[in-house]
Each structure stands twice: as structure tokens, then as C-alpha cells.
Amino acid sequence: MDHRPGEPAAVAANALVRQKAHSLGPAGQEWLAELPARIGEMERRWSxxxxxxLPGGTSSYVARARTRDGRDAVLKLxxxxxxxxxxxxxxxxARGRGYAQLFAYDLGRHAMLQEALGPSMERLRPAPRQQIETLCAMLRRAWSVPRAVDPGPEKASVLGETVGRLWESLGRPCSERVVSLAMVFAGRRAAAFDPDRCVVVHGDPHPGNALRAPTPREGAEAGFVFVDPDGFLAERAYDLGVVLRDWCAELKGRDGAAxxxxxxxxxxxLADRTGVDEEAIWEWGxxxxxxxxxYVLDFGAExxxxxxxxxAELLACRPYAQ
Ligand SMILES: Nc1ncnc2c1ncn2[C@@H]1O[C@H](COP(=O)(O)OP(=O)(O)O)[C@@H](O)[C@H]1O
Ligand SMILES: [Mg+2]
Structure with missing residues (x-):
């Protein structure tokens, strides 16, 4: 701990968070300016x-914290x-099942206090297949969150529309073949949408949002739990498509077939470990x-x-595309 409660904290949001804050205009800049005061306020309110x-975020300031009774925790703003x-x-x-436990929250201040977890899977970097197996085990647990929300706007249509709009506004930064195929897949997943088969998906279950559970507990059987859920209703294949979307480093230097x-x-x-249809996962991926x-180009992180x-250019080659 580098200072006492009530004293201004040394605040340095990481570069990506600053970039994202600036891309939000005055509201984002105000948030950055008020961050030290907000930290002090949460210290007093929550003792x-x-x-x-902590490193790794893109949309939040996250830091270690300790409660008055000496428990480790993590503050997220x-x-x-x-x-x-x-x-x-x-x-x-979720009540800790597949997810971090929540100790306290303040909706107005966009603040929450969570259980302290270990390093992310992104930092620990197990072999890709091990990562995929663990993410599947975590997702099987996380998909049991009770459905307490109405289906929001159907995700595939939203993504298809976003792809078309950003491709034009960014000056067509990839081939038409890639964009057309993404649109075809968006249309297929939208047509397959069935509210009765939806679960509360994490929405962004990449290895940076999977953190090691330091001690065994119920709900953390996979050894890791998720933070940072979007928590909307969609088919399970959506989350698995997010897992499939990564691995750019593993694909670098390969030709289309490889x-x-x-x-x-x-x-x-992914399909084998979850029983979810492989083609649906491919299309979402x-x-x-x-x-x-x-999306990432649009917020300036080229x-x-x-x-x-x-x-995506590599994967759009036949016969893998379909
Ligand atoms: N409960 C936690 N315990 C330990 N580290 C955490 C915890 N929550 C977040 N972190 C760290 O902060 C990073 C960003 O957190 P996250 O909730 O994903 O924020 P963002 O919305 O910015 O992506 C994570 O990748 C992890 O390194
Ligand atoms: Mg995150």
C-alpha cells in the first residue's frame, strides 16, 4: 500500500485506458481528471x-485494495x-459461480469492489489448447447464471451492421471478400436466433478476462474465473466464437491453408468440450x-x-471459409 486512506493516490491509468477515455470526448476527459478524487472517495466510503x-484493462482503472479487516480486494472504476x-x-x-465474487458496488460512481484474484491467463500463457480447454470449463460454469434480462438487440445483426458501417468510415481497411463473408455469417446467426435457447453469455471471454483463483472454492473448479462480463442473452456459440477470434500470434507467418x-x-x-455446433462457432468466430x-482500428489502436x-484475410480463403 503506497498511501494512507484519505490521501490522494498516485494515479496512472494505463495508455489504452487513456486513449479510450480521450476517444469519449469531454465525458472521458472528466473521468480521467476526477480519478484521484474518486479513488479517495471510495476509500472513505468502503473503508x-x-x-x-493492475495492468491489462482497456475500459477501467483497476487497483489492489485492502479492507479494514485486512482482506485483499480489487477496486474497479x-x-x-x-x-x-x-x-x-x-x-x-453469478454469486461467484464461474465469475469473480462481488463485495460492494456503486452504480452511480461506476465503482465495484471484487475479490482479489491472481494473474490473467493472458499473462500466464499456458499452451493454446490448454487455454481453450480451461475457457470451455469456465464457460460451462458461467452459462448457469440465471436469466434475469430480456433479450436485448440481437447480437449478430448489430455486429453485421457495425462491420458494414466501420468498413466504409475507416476507408475499407480490409478486402471486400472478408466483409462480405462476415455479413453472410451475421445473417446466418441472426436467422438462427432463438430466445429459448439463449443463455447469459459472458460476451468477451478472452484470456485477459480469465483470472486465476488463488484458492480453491465453489464456482472456481476450473482454477480460473471470469471478470468483466457483458452478460447479455445469446446462444452459447457466441462466447465460443469470441474464444476462437484470438490466436493472431499463433497464425502469424502461416499461409491460408495452414x-x-x-x-x-x-x-x-471448442465444439467437443461444450457440445455446441461447430459451424455456429466458426461463423461467430x-x-x-x-x-x-x-472496432479496435476505430478507437485508434492500429x-x-x-x-x-x-x-481474417487468411481465413477467408477456401475451403475453410464456407
Ligand atoms: N478481481 C481482480 N483481481 C485481480 N486482478 C484483477 C481483478 N479484476 C481485474 N483485474 C486486473 O485488471 C485487468 C482489467 O480488468 P477488467 O475488469 O477486465 O477491466 P476492463 O473493463 O478495463 O477490461 C484484468 O485483466 C486483470 O489484470
Ligand atoms: Mg477486460
Whole structure:
């Protein structure tokens, strides 16, 4: 702990969080300016001492904290753009099953206090197949969150529309073949939408949102739990498509056939471990790869966004595309 309660904290939101805050205009800049005061306020309200910031976020300031009775915890203060209420609702309903436990929250201040977890799967970097197996075990647990929300706007249509709009506004930064295929897949997943078969999906279950549970407990049987849920209703294949969307580093330097073969094998593993239809996972995975690439380019992180589009070009080759 680097300071006492009530004293201003040394605050340094990481570069991506700052970039995202600035992209939000005055509301984001205000959030950055008020961050030190907000931390002090939460320390007083929740009787905690806030310590070192944690790396890895894109939409929040996250830091270690200690409660008055000496328990380790983590304070998260989210940017105003995030669906903070939705995130809190999902964590509350999960009650630690597949997710971080929630100790306290303040919807107006976009603040929450969570159990302290260990490093992310992204930092620990087990082999890709091990990561996929663990993420599947975590998702099987996380999909048991009770459905307490109406189906929002259907996700595939939203993503298809976003892909078309961003492709034009960014000056067509990938081939028409990639965008057309993403649109075809968006249309198929939208047509397959069935509210009765939806679960509360995590929405962004990438290895950076999977954190090691330091001690065994109920709900953390996979050894990791999720943070940062979007928590909307969708078919299970959606979350698995998000898992399939990553692996740009593993695909780098491969030709279309080799890249397609590798991603197909990951897709088969995801289907096998969850019993979910492989083609549905493939379609979501491709749509997510393209929409994420465009979305990240749009908020100005070219280096992070480009590999998603480059790998989509590889995967759009026959016979893997379909
Ligand atoms: N409960 C926690 N325990 C330990 N580290 C955490 C916890 N919550 C978040 N973190 C760290 O902060 C990072 C960002 O948190 P996250 O909730 O994903 O925020 P963002 O909305 O910015 O993505 C995580 O990748 C992890 O490194
Ligand atoms: Mg996150």
C-alpha cells in the first residue's frame, strides 16, 4: 500500500485506458481528471486502502485494495461508456459461480469492489489448447447464471451492421471478400436466433478476462474465473466464437491453408468440450474477428486491430471459409 486512506493516490491509468477515455470526448476527459478524487472517495466510503494499479484493462482503472479487516480486494472504476449496471447485475446473479465474487458496488460512481484474484491467463500463457480447454470449463460454469434480462438487440445483426458501417468510415481497411463473408455469417446467426435457447453469455471471454483463483472454492473448479462480463442473452456459440477470434500470434507467418487448418482444429476442440455446433462457432468466430479488428482500428489502436483483419484475410480463403 503506497498511501494512507484519505490521501490522494498516485494515479496512472494505463495508455489504452487513456486513449479510450480521450476517444469519449469531454465525458472521458472528466473521468480521467476526477480519478484521484474518486479513488479517495471510495476509500472513505468502503473503508479500504487502495494500492498498486493492475495492468491489462482497456475500459477501467483497476487497483489492489485492502479492507479494514485486512482482506485483499480489487477496486474497479469503469469509464462512463461501459454498461456498468449490466456488469454488476451479471456478477451479482453469478454469486461467484464461474465469475469473480462481488463485495460492494456503486452504480452511480461506476465503482465495484471484487475479490482479489491472481494473474490473467493472458499473462500466464499456458499452451493454446490448454487455454481453450480451461475457457470451455469456465464457460460451462458461467452459462448457469440465471436469466434475469430480456433479450436485448440481437447480437449478430448489430455486429453485421457495425462491420458494414466501420468498413466504409475507416476507408475499407480490409478486402471486400472478408466483409462480405462476415455479413453472410451475421445473417446466418441472426436467422438462427432463438430466445429459448439463449443463455447469459459472458460476451468477451478472452484470456485477459480469465483470472486465476488463488484458492480453491465453489464456482472456481476450473482454477480460473471470469471478470468483466457483458452478460447479455445469446446462444452459447457466441462466447465460443469470441474464444476462437484470438490466436493472431499463433497464425502469424502461416499461409491460408495452414491458418485455416489450425483455427478449424481449435474450433473442433471448442465444439467437443461444450457440445455446441461447430459451424455456429466458426461463423461467430469469423464475424468477431472482423468486427473486433474494425472496432479496435476505430478507437485508434492500429497495432492491436490490424492482426485481426490480416488473419481474417487468411481465413477467408477456401475451403475453410464456407
Ligand atoms: N478481481 C481482480 N483481481 C485481480 N486482478 C484483477 C481483478 N479484476 C481485474 N483485474 C486486473 O485488471 C485487468 C482489467 O480488468 P477488467 O475488469 O477486465 O477491466 P476492463 O473493463 O478495463 O477490461 C484484468 O485483466 C486483470 O489484470
Ligand atoms: Mg477486460
Amino acid at each position: 479500504i486502502t487502495v494500492g498498486q494499479p 469503469s469509464l462512463p461508456a461501459a454498461d456498468f449496471a449490466g456488469q454488476v447485475r451479471t456478477l451479482r446473479l 491458418a485455416g487448418g489450425l483455427v478449424r482444429s481449435y474450433c473442433a476442440l 469469423f464475424l468477431e474477428r472482423v468486427s473486433t479488428g474494425l 497495432e492491436l486491430g490490424r492482426p485481426f483483419l490480416d488473419t
